[in-house]
Amino acid sequence: MxxxxxxxxxxxxxxxxxxxxxxxxxxxxxxxxxxxxxxxxxxxxxxxxxxxxxxxxxxxxxxxxxxxxxxxxxxxxxxxxxxxxxxxxxxxxxxxxxxxxxxxxxxxxxHEWFVQSRASTDNPYRDFYYWRDSSGVDDQGNPLPPNNWGSEFGGRAWEYDENTDQWYMHIFSKKQPDxxxxxxxxxxxxxxxxxxxxxxxxxxxxxxxxxxxxxxxxxxxxxxxxxxxxxxxxxxxxxxxxxxxxxxxxxxxxxxxxxxxxxxxxxxxxxxxxxxxxxxxxxxxxxxxxxxxxxxxxxxxxxxxxxxxxxxxxxxxxxxxxxxxxxxxxxxxxxxxxxxxxxxxxxxxxxxxxxxxxxxxxxxxxxxxxxxxxxxxxxxxxxxxxxxxxxxxxxxxxxxxxxxxxxxxxxxxxxxxxxxxxxxxxxxxxxxxxxxxxxxxxxxxxxxxxxxxxxxxxxxxxxxxxxxxxxxxxxxxYYYQRLISLRRGELQDHMVYASFKPLDAEDSEVYAYERHASNGEKLLVIANFTDHDVERSYELADGRQQLVISNYSDDAGDTLRPYEAKVYKISD
Known part of the structure; x- marks a missing residue:
């Protein structure tokens, strides 16, 4: 489907x-x-x-x-x-x-599956988890794990079980067998x-x-x-x-x-x-x-x-x-x-x-x-x-x-x-x-x-x-509420389904991109990631643009104030 x-x-x-x-x-x-x-x-x-x-x-x-x-x-x-x-x-x-x-x-x-699994090597649930023999022993005669994998939470990804003389795998905690x-x-x-x-x-x-x-x-x-x-x-x-x-x-x-x-x-x-x-x-x-x-x-x-x-x-x-x-x-x-x-x-x-x-x-x-x-x-x-x-x-x-x-x-x-x-x-x-x-x-x-x-x-x-x-x-x-309202309402096609065009990839201070809708309109998204003013100029439609949302109460044009973000809808 x-x-x-x-x-x-x-x-x-x-x-x-x-x-x-x-x-x-x-x-x-x-x-x-x-x-x-x-x-x-x-x-x-x-x-x-x-x-x-x-x-x-x-x-x-x-x-x-x-x-x-x-x-x-x-x-x-x-x-x-x-x-x-x-x-x-x-x-x-x-x-x-x-x-x-x-x-x-x-x-x-x-979990009952693992309780059963570790009970014996011939338990019907044994193969629900990864059990393996030791790869050998160290200088003191202690069993070594089946491989060198490390756990996401530190240490090795294997836990030795003395009852059955095998190891079980846990990529995360030893209380989380895979x-x-x-x-x-x-x-x-x-x-x-x-x-x-x-x-x-x-x-x-x-x-x-x-x-x-x-x-x-x-x-x-x-x-x-x-x-x-x-x-x-x-x-x-x-x-x-x-x-x-x-x-x-x-x-x-x-x-x-x-x-x-x-x-x-x-x-x-x-x-x-x-x-x-x-x-x-x-x-x-x-x-x-x-x-x-x-x-x-x-x-x-x-x-x-x-x-x-x-x-x-x-x-x-x-x-x-x-x-x-x-x-x-x-x-x-x-x-x-x-x-x-x-x-x-x-x-x-x-x-x-x-x-x-x-x-x-x-x-x-x-x-x-x-x-x-x-x-x-x-x-x-x-x-x-x-x-x-x-x-x-x-x-x-x-x-x-x-x-x-x-x-x-x-x-x-x-x-x-x-x-x-x-x-x-x-x-x-x-x-x-x-x-x-x-x-x-x-x-x-x-x-x-x-x-x-x-x-x-x-x-x-x-x-x-x-x-x-x-x-x-x-x-x-209320800003999030507005973003959600736009997405689920009047700008749904623009915010959800329009194609994406990045702008000025090497700009280290401003993130800007466009969304191009199927009806010929586009959104211009501009965001200043710094704590100071920056000057940037973007091609607008000379009167056919509408400021749909901004985190400042006014529009300073080419001057982007600290952490300013604004979005224009531009007609074809």
Whole structure:
């Protein structure tokens, strides 16, 4: 079935909810499903029409719900299945669809499949996971892992099990054993679960780490791994394996194609050329993917620390990445648009300016650049009123496993970073930047909870919060509302379906591009990424242009003020 032409998921605006930090309804300090339900009117006022709900399945929470122990239940901390059913009904009554977050590369080690799998080598579930013999022994006679793969969370990607004298694979935490998709029983179990949720009435899935399900035959060593260091990223040999397209096509045939649903795959290390195979209009796999290329422009690939290496980004490099995705997918495949999610620092602190003077105007600029591109835009909770990164004083204030492992590895164990240097990296790149509780108002704990939050609220909640934004007609919230209204209304054809033309690729201060609609009209998008005035001149239509949105109250023509963004519609 072709995905070319108009589709509801192309026209959608998605809002990601990370439940643990969204809204606590019972005072235990943990966000929950009834809390999400209570905020549906707020999200409806913003104008979004899809919620991406980060994992709410049964889980022991080793990795914040991305370690699922029961695909058919709701995490106790988040509520009950009845609570979920009420959320689904309330969202649908407000015209909002629900996108679930499926983790199918791995499960929790507390999932019944894995409990059975590790019980014995001849258990019927043994082949649901990757079990391998030792590759040998070290000088002390200790067993060595099957290969040299490193875990995404530090250390090796194998855990030894004394009971059966074998190792199991875990690309992430040791409590997240990888499923063996080579086993058709595993695939059918996943497809059956997928159909169960779609039959329940949800509207689609975001598929976590889905492009690493196909491991290379023979599980060879990764030649890029330095034996003297822990790996800090997924082995490159795993991404987009030889059978991943076969299985995505099968999953679509066995589940997705039977429903009017939306699917997006999280796919690191996937360039536009490979995205065409996953999200191409004629491939019958997925609707779109999340890529990570633009999330790496402020990292130094030569530093050997993965995402934790920090360097000042170059706007030209950011433009190069985003422009390539726009032009290479145009007319062939569909993409996703995002600045923030649960794994990324806050964009206003990253690519904008979170000072009191420029926070709102730079956040509006960043929103403008993203939402006028082709693709489905995603808004992460708190982004719509400008939540920022946080700087807690101690490592003990942090909860993210990835950050804690990095600190233990580079500061505590190796001593290659000082405690101050380690904390600076967490301040800039740590996932807890996105996971502090949503700042609803200026009351205690930002209105998130009447109890003690599971992680502290950012201290700036007294100034930066949703209620303050709602009370200010010129706030970032209403700017996002306007962007969404334009996209879902009068400029839908221009913002969703028009082709993309980059301008001035080597301009290191201004991001400018055009969108060319089928009726001959075009949009001109101009954004100053600096904190100073710059002079730029662009070809307009001498009276046939209309300023459709700007983050300043007037138009200064060729002078672009700090972080100014403006969009013109130009008639033929």
């Amino acid at each position: 072709s995905n070319a032409g108009k589709q509801w998921w192309k026209e959608a605006v998605v809002y990601q909810v990370w439940p643990r930090s969204f809204q606590d309804s019972n005072g235990d300090g943990i966000g929950d499903i009834p809390g999400i339900t209570s905020r549906i009117p707020y999200l409806s006022q913003l104008g979004i029409n899809v919620i991406w709900l980060s994992p709410v399945f049964g889980s022991p929470n080793d990795d914040m719900g991305y370690d699922i122990s029961d695909y058919y239940s709701i995490m106790d901390e988040f509520g009950t299945m009845a609570d979920f059913d009420e959320l689904l009904e309330t969202a649908h009554n407000h015209g909002i669809k629900i996108l679930m977050d499926m983790v199918a590369n791995h499960t929790s080690d507390e 499923l063996n998709w080579e086993n058709p029983k595993v695939r059918e179990a996943i497809y059956e679960m997928t159909r169960w949720w779609l039959d329940k009435g949800i509207d689609g899935f975001r598929l976590d780490a889905i492009n690493i399900i196909s491991k290379p035959e023979g599980l060879p060593d990764d030649p890029s791994v330095d034996p003297d260091k822990h790996s800090s990223s997924i082995p490159f040999v795993i991404h987009n394996g030889t059978k991943v397209h076969e299985w995505m096509h099968e999953m679509n045939a066995q589940a997705f194609s039977r429903y009017d649903c939306m699917t997006v795959g999280e796919m690191s290390a996937t360039p536009p050329s490979e995205a065409l195979g996953f999200a191409g209009f004629e491939t019958d796999e997925l609707n779109m993917i999340f890529h990570f290329e633009h999330m790496g422009v402020d990292s130094d690939p030569g530093a050997g620390m993965g995402k934790w290496s920090l360097q000042k980004y170059d706007l030209r490099e950011l433009k190069k990445v985003l422009n390539a995705w726009q032009t290479e997918l145009d007319g062939k495949a569909w993409g996703s648009l995002y600045w923030n999610n649960h794994d990324q620092p806050r964009v206003v602190s990253r690519f904008g300016n979170d000072s009191a003077e420029y926070r709102e105007v730079s956040a509006k600029m960043l929103a403008t650049v993203l939402h006028f591109m082709q693709g489905t835009p995603y808004i992460y909770q708190g982004e719509e009123f400008g939540m920022t990164n946080v700087k807690f004083p101690s490592i003990s204030d942090y909860r993210d496993l990835d950050s804690l492992n990095m600190y233990d590895d580079f500061v505590t164990d190796r001593g290659s970073l000082t405690p101050v240097e380690g904390m600076e990296l967490i301040y800039a790149k740590g996932r807890d930047n996105a996971r502090t509780p949503v700042q609803w108002d200026s009351s205690a704990h930002g209105g998130f909870s009447t109890g003690t939050p599971w992680i502290d609220v950012n201290p700036n909640f007294t100034e930066i919060n949703a209620q303050a934004a709602l009370d200010n007609p010129d706030s970032l919230f």
